[in-house]
Amino acid sequence: MKQIFFVISLVVCSVLSAQVKIENKQVSSRTKFGEQRLNATITQLKLNTVKHSIVLSKQPTGKKEGFTIETKNNRTTIIGNDESGILYGCLAFADELKKTKKFPGTYSFSDAPEMVLRGACIGVQKPYYLPGRTVYEYPYTPETFPWFYDKKLWIQYLDSMVANRMNSLYLWNGHPFASLVKLKDYPYAVEVDDATFKKNEEIYRFLTTEADKRGIWVIQMFYNIIVSKPFAEHHKIKTQERERPIIPLISDYTRKSIAAFVEKYPNVGLMVCLGEAMEGVGKDDIEWFTQTIIPGVKDGLKALNKTEEPPIVLRAHDTDAPAVMRASLPLYKNLYTEAKFNGEALTYARPRGSWAELHQTLSRLGSVQIENVHILANLEPFRYGSPDFIQQSVIGMHEVMGGNGLHLYPQASYWDWPYSADSVKGKRLLQIERDWIWYSAWSRYAWKAKRNREEEIVYWSKQLASKFGCSEADGRRILTAYEESGEIAPKLLRRFGITDGNRQTLTLGMLMTQLINPFRYGLFTLLYDAEAPEGEMILDYADKQQKGIKHIGETPPQVAKEVVVHGNNAVTSIMEVSRRITKNKEEFNRIVNDMYCYKAMADHFSSKVQAAVQLLKYKYSGNIADLELAVPMLEKSVNDYKELAALTADTYLYANSMQTQQRKIPMRGSNATFKHWTEMVPVFETELKTFKYKIDSLKNRSNVKAQERKSLQQVDVKLNHVPVVLNEGAVLFSDTSFRIKQLAPELKGLKAVELSFSRQLRQPTEINFYTDKPVKILVGYFKTQRAAFTTDTVFAKAPELETNASADDYGQAEIKISNAIAIEGMPPVNIHSYSFKAGSHTLKLPKGVCLVLGFVDGTQIIPVYDAMLMGDAKNRNIDWLFE
Ligand code: ADA
Structure with missing residues (x-):
């Protein structure tokens, strides 16, 4: 078996800091990075390195990214199955040293990840549309994305990824090519000035090099079919048009853009969305993928004289992905598929029905199926960190969906990267710092899903104890708060929501008509049929009640009751420890506030749902008393909502980071309106007032129902x-x-x-x-x-x-x-x-x-x-x- 050895000799300086020499000059930057990290730990721990030697070696066998560590006779051998294996072996040994604070006498440990792609994504996108442009069209420029050019921030981000053993970073954008490559045949297509273009080349190279060191593939995502604005203007066409058939000019432009990109950045993968700017679920998708995209990648490889195919990830979004894959696998081998796990939300660990079947079909194709935890429209903007829910979800990804990869969105504020929605005087909080538990929990379980629950409780309790400077028992209480609050948003959306999409912002609440007549608002039925356990919607529940039919599964009153308990438990647990926190107190207080927000939200929904169930009886009975009984419940829900608005008034800038007219529920949110709870208070107050008024009118027998309906005015065109x-x-x-x-x-x-x-x-x-x-x-x-x-x-x-x-x-x-x-x-x-x-x-x-x-x-x-x-x-x- 081929073994490649790199001997790392630890030369002792007088202060016992270790200095490392690599004797094999061919060693890769990834191995060097691992060795530097290990060495830094040894130096930091001031370990006596006189007698201990460490050898890194590669043995190309076994699972990708796996490694074995053996220590005996004062010598540690770290054998990686590949370069990433060596890196992860070094990191694992460094972790072990940190625990024991000395070199072990004997030690033996092997590990390898379960999921083959463990990725996070960043949207190179904004909460709003750029002037004169439409959705997803954001050229890479320092004016729009200052953070994109911040090397320090990239290093911080990539370091956090490697610490979590993540191996892929997706950059999402509509049409990135015109910011990154110039084409001989279409010189006018570039959409950034020369200085920016140079900056883009530099930062992209920097990012891909630094990522590669850390075992991370950068994967550039793009939507189809979008062309650059100057290209569109030159040819007097639209940048994107869903109904437009494939035309040779656009195909040629896209193929050449992709070829130039692959030639320039051969270590970057591509993620392809065959939509939304082309007619979904049709033959065009197959033609576009097999006759434009794959040939583009192949042209790039040919220009490089390379045969190693970069990965292409096909999104199963707005396309018939199984059909596209069947047509494409014979042409290109390094293909992956990706589909949303719970839509644009987090609702249920074990999806069902046709949505689960789609994942299973993709998984059976033989390529790797990646589970996408997409925009978390029901979690925005409060902190979410339930290791239990996350672990169950990853288990569901394997067991139900047949997935073997993770593609993780930011927990909140996707469109506002790198900042969270917190309103903190004088600064913005970074998502990667605020939402550390989100990233570490998903990656921990992506590495290995099935772990003993008791041991997990200890693990997370310790993490939280060390983060907030408290005892492990108090860490456990913080964990309880996270896990209790972590049930609330998933349960609420899956039982009462209109959609799993970011058209709805759950934390802003829902109108009563949305609860009692969701169909009118374009109910996205997959939410109930696939992304929730079996159960009943409010309408069905009320109907069955009236007809004396047996209820099945999760019911609205059950969830209304459970979320209140979760909210109370979260607040009680967090408050028990609040006086014993010694580290990161400000952040801790923000968690406390979030727990109160969860509780207020749960209370609000609970009362409103109870009111809904109560007043729906009126449909069957015509009895005004059935409406009157709902009034105190609705009143309570408004008061709970006011509490939520008060808790967020100074602590949050917004609920939802997408602030365009695409937002519809609870209120249409164009131009950054209805993005804050304080804006919703008057809406809910009016709703209550109207309801009371209508009850009064009914009592006085005035004809409240008969709103006269007239024909609309025809216009001749x-x-x-x-x-x-x-x-x-x-x-x-x-x-x-x-x-x-x-x-x-x-x-x-x-x-x-x-x-x-x-x-x-x-x-x-x-x-x-x-x-x-x-x-x-x-x-x-x-x-x-x-x-x-x-x-x-x-x-x-x-x-x-x-x-x-x-x-x-x-x-x-x-x-x-x-x-x-x-x-x-x-x-x-x-x-x-x-x-x-x-x-x-x-x-x-x-x-x-x-x-x-x-x-x-x-x-x-x-x-x-x-x-x-x-x-x-x-x-x-x-x-x-x-x-
Ligand atoms: C929906 C959603 C977008 C985006 C998209 C996607 O259209 O409204 O914000 O997330 O899906 O790419 O999946």
Whole structure:
């Protein structure tokens, strides 16, 4: 067996500090780094090195990154299975020395990681869009990302990664190439000035070199298809356009960008998102990946005369990843897949249903499946550090999903890297410092998932004791606070939420109509079907209660009760130790405040959910007393919320780091509005007031329900299509006889556009029109059951921010009128509206059947409500009680 030896002789200086010489000059920078780290520990511990020698060697066998340490006769041998193994062996031996404070007499230890890729990511992105640009478009510049050029910060970050044995760092950006490479054929595509370009080259080289030393692959992520702004302007095209077919010019530009990038940075991997800027789940994805991206990488390798393939990670986001992989594996070997573990949240350790099946399918392809803990939309911004929940999740990743890699997002404030949302006088806190426990817990379990719970409690208690200068018993109490609070946000979102996506900020609370009529807000059903244990939504629970049907699994009242207990336990545990803290007191106090925030949030949700369950009885009983009983519960929830607002008023800058119009729940958050609890207090107060007022009006028998609904005002636009006047009996398709049975009053008399059913099945719908004033186009999407990914394209997919961040570019993401049309033999229809300015435009809709129901004046407000046509009987609408 081939063994390569590097002898490290420890030469003693008079003060017993060790000095290391490497005799083999060929030794890699990674080995050198390991040896330096070990040597630094020996020096720091002032160990007597006279008689002890250490030999590092490589034996290319066994598991990747594994190592063995043997000590006998005053000699320690560290054998790595590869360069990373040597590095990790050195670090493990240094840890051992730190524990015992002397060289061991005899010692033997072997280890290797379970997950092959253990990565963290950083968004080279912002909470807002840059002027004149759209989602994900952020050139690398010092003005936008000062931290990107801060070498000290990079070293701190990379050091923390290697301490956690992480081996991959993902940089997320829409189109990074035009900041990093220049192309002979497209010199005008570069989007940064020369000085910045040089800085980018320098910092990118620095980062990749420093990462490599620490055993870390840098992997550059990019979305498709996005071109640079100057390239787009030059060719008079858009930078990104979901409905645009692949065109040779863009393919050539992208292929050359990738080739140039691979040639320049051969040690950087690529992570590919075949979306959101291309039609998801279609043939284009396969063509783009196999005919543009992979050839681009191969061109780069050819230019280098290299055959070793850099890793390419394919995201299973907005694409049919299994199909893309099957087509690509014959062409490229070093492929990985990646998919979101719990959407953009943390909810449940053992996902179920079609989402779990997708992961399992990917895992069975034979390549490595990486589990992505994506943006933590339900954890932002409070501290989260439940080792227990995290350990269970990693076990679930292996056992349920078949995953063998971790891709970890920052715990909070992803869009605001490197800072956390804490408001601290005079400075911003760094995420890597504040959220150390988040990173160390995930990486610990990514290295090895199944560890004895009792031993884990001791391990984390010691870590916390040393962090805050307290006894191990008090460390245990802090751990309890973390673990109790760590149950709250996952349980709340999975039982009451609208979506697992960052469209919702859980910690800001939810409107009552969102709790009692989630469908109206575009319920993302996978949250309940896959990312939660079996259980019931509030609506189902109330219905079963009325009908005396047996409840199954986790119920709303159960969670409402449990979260309160978790909140109380967290606060009690943390307060027990508060006077005995001797280190990092300020940070400790911030943890205390966070525990109170969790408690207030849990109390608020709990009372509000109880109110919801109570007032839903009214649907069945029509008894005003059922509403009145809910009032004190709702009052309590508002008071709890005020407590939360008071706790956060001076301690947090915001709840959610994404501050664009993509945020919808609880309130639309465009231009950084509704990002703080203090802004939500009046909303919840008004909600309560309205509810009380409606109860009073009901009692006085005034007609509160009958809000008069009028038709919307039709606007005539120029277009080349046959109009269909909307009414009962109207036929909307030229080639079928489906007739409208019922429709919402707003739609009556509007001129819809006659479309061909069979044509929509084959291709996307495009409607060219001219308007001399702003218009809103009403588009009807059929309600269908959503699976994890689907190749069933009968019905067009409604705009969905979870998989397409530009799904709101025309204001179309939100459902305006739900269940607005009933057509015999077809699912109910939800209405979305697309806004256009005066001028000539093309309305582009995805492939699949949908309806274009009319053009209305752009200034008209389209009511947001549920028309309940073809709705289930249990869904009698009582939203009007709150609005
Ligand atoms: C959604 C989300 C984005 C981003 C994206 C992705 O569109 O709204 O913020 O996270 O998913 O890339 O997964």
